[in-house]
Amino acid sequence: MALSTEEGNRLAGLLTGHAERVMQRWTEIVAASLRGRLSQGELRRQVQELHSSMITAGEQGAVDLDSEQATELRAVLSELSRGRARQGFSASETAVSVFALKEVLLELMEDEDGPHTLRDYVAFSGLIDQMGLFTFESFVRTRESLIADQAEQLLELSTPVVKLWEGVVAVPLVGTLDSARAQVVMERLLQTLVDTGSPYAIIDITGVPAVDTQVAQHILKTVVAARLMGADCIISGIRPQIAQTIVALGIEFGDIATKASLADALRHVLRLTGVETGRRQRREA
Amino acid sequence: MTAGVDLGQPQAQAIRSDEDVVRVRQLVRTVSVAVKLSLVDQTKVVTAASELARNTLVYGGGGMVEVATVDNGRRRGVRIVFADSGPGIVDLDLALTDGYTTGGGLGLGLSGARRLVDEFDIQTAVGEGTRITVTKWSR
Amino acid sequence: MERVPILKIGDILLVSIQVDMSDQTAVQLQDDLAERIVATGCHGVIIDITALDIVDSFVGRMLSTIASISKVLDAETVVVGMRPAVAITLVELGLSLNGIRTALNVERGMELIAAAHADERELAFEDEPDTETTASS
Known part of the structure; x- marks a missing residue:
């Protein structure tokens, strides 16, 4: 599900062109799903980071989440999942933060009527799906290591000599x-x-x-x-x-x-x- | 996340004498420390390596050992391959039985070593030699 | 080839194994000890394996053999200082070191030999001393 260079550029353009609107809507949708358990400021900062790293990735040409150009994006995504996992959010709540972008993009692209619009939207969705799955995986990894740590602590506690x-x-x-x-x-x-x-x-x-x-x-x-x-x-x-x-x-x-x-x-x-x-x-x- | 041998630096050591068995032990110890095996697991895998290296020397007439680190994405470990071109093992089941020996030892070399590692694979053909691969994973 | 030194302290021979022994060194130690027991007339042998980070079946067999030989030569052998990781590994390996007396450290080993010796003196004119030994005391 890789984007072509043009698609990547168009995604970056879209995100840059409507920067304020994208971030505003994105933050709103995520905030609704988290029901106020994360402060607006914190949420806005996370969305901002994701937004800018996506633009960076898109501008650098072909965007595949596994590619070298997406290193920063991956880092931001794992940082996000790690934070959420530690704060006790569920895996879906974490993934929704990424998937929310689909809704934002749909709203933006409805207004447009270019020759590529539909194809672009499908491609962008594909990338977002990939990002969501990546988030999910790093979330699970963080949880697993948390559980392993706790099991170890329990072990320490429960065996006094x-x-x-x-x-x-x-x-x-x-x-x-x-x-x-x-x-x-x-x-x-x-x-x-x-x-x-x-x-x-x-x-x-x-x-x-x-x-x-x-x-x-x-x-x-x-x-x-x-x-x-x-x-x-x-x-x-x-x-x-x-x-x-x-x-x-x-x-x-x-x-x-x-x-x-x-x-x-x-x-x-x-x-x-x-x-x-x-x-x-x-x-x- | 693919399982695979870190081919960066597998260490090879020939087994031709008593002293080489000591060298194998030290080599396995170094690698086990590097992959952060617990002290007990280090001791287990070094002991297993000692038994198998001695078998390679005594029964296989000498051979080669190769020590490598492995990584399956979740855990790291040490993998050791002992290879000789000796007479091979005629009855594998019997050779893996506790207390069975043809060389005057205690008969714990193969069977004991198998209990000390996580993965144990043995390939042998009469007249062609024996190849034993063992792996110990970190907890 | 390296040789493991044997020290004589009073009526006891003390062997402190400090190196990763090759099989040859181990066999040599076995021979040296038998000679020293006869030469000195000592009644106790303490083998300190605190420094050994592994004991495999070969070294295990050497320890058993030394214990049996010294028994024949009227000396009690105590193996001291086995590390926990080594003990766990030996159990897993299936090596029970039958017939070897063990102690946590040199001091306890000396106590054990002294006690065994005292028993023997007491029982000198009674029935045969109980020669049955196990890995425990």
Whole structure:
């Protein structure tokens, strides 16, 4: 849907010739669709930028949105979509800001009656469609990166590793464990073992609503990795129905210590370390 | 947005000796850092490369490795190709089984390496050689 | 070829691997250690892998072999300082390092060896000492 050089020039001419009227109507139509959620000044500035970058593109000859001449236009469009996405506008509200130009052009070109008018209008529409789609895509991209950022922040928030006692750390797991989160928990826990020099870790799953094979796999892998590093893990907070699922699924926890509550787990660890200190005392004696 | 190999600077390294296996590890490490793999993913792909490079040396009688960055528009990654013109693998399924070995190792080279990467492709013909392509993507 | 130095500290041999070892270097270390255990009569070996950014199946096998050899020569081997990323990768690789004792750092490793040694002395005139070991303590 590329414009020919003449068409591009005619579009630029049209936009330049009726500059004030175009911007006025364009701003009006967009303002109506956004129902006052963006200030007139802000809107006018955006329309102005779009308007002038379209003229620049048109004057430079053949206009295809992918061409080099349209670099500025693309930049303005992505800037517009990024802004709208961050301000919480919907994708259609954003795209309408571009599509509104069609209506403006129709009003302008109705008055004219040249040999090219109809052909021009179709060509211009094609370009505007392209611009709209481009806006839509950059809008979605911005949203996606926003969501990814938030997911990451959530991940950071939801996996605290706390020191319970000298040499004992605990991770209270809350909520559903998916693969990505389990991985973060695993790494965080193991790193804390190194940083604090703690030979014991308690993984408390009281807040985990369900345990499936995958979740169990992740927990098991963490325990094995911790052992490789020279630390022991205890799993606590296994609720009755989770114990039933574990057995029903045939998940083998092997020789991994499991305790009903965090308190039991801590007592278990303290007893273990107590035995060790006892032994050390005997040696010194 | 097309997927494709960034052919700008694929790095090649011959595998003819023990020291070359070390060089392959270092090369893969450098590229993994460049494409911003997480520390764990770096470790995984370097370990996989180490296993496969050793296989190329021990079973393939030496060969070539090529390390390149890849970009699928959303994520970047590292792609490594190991090629040798050795005897090839007779029974691929068996070779990919944990614990199977013909060379006195632990038998974790191929099967283990496959678990450490995101994409694993192996082409082999008896008497002609083996070509293994692995890819690890950033998260 | 590079050689990994072996230090003797009291009754313990300390090996701190600081380089990305070639397979040959690893095999050489295995030989050197066996000789040093016999020559010094040490009862403990600590292998510090804090500086290793990967452990593949070859190095893993070397660690297992060293542990077995030193066991035969009446010395306890403890591998210390494995990085989290390395441990995660080993699990994924399927390498369990069976029969190797591990500790978080050199200090804990020394405690482990001292404790094992103390056990042995206590049990000297009782039943056979429990020789079963796992990766955990």
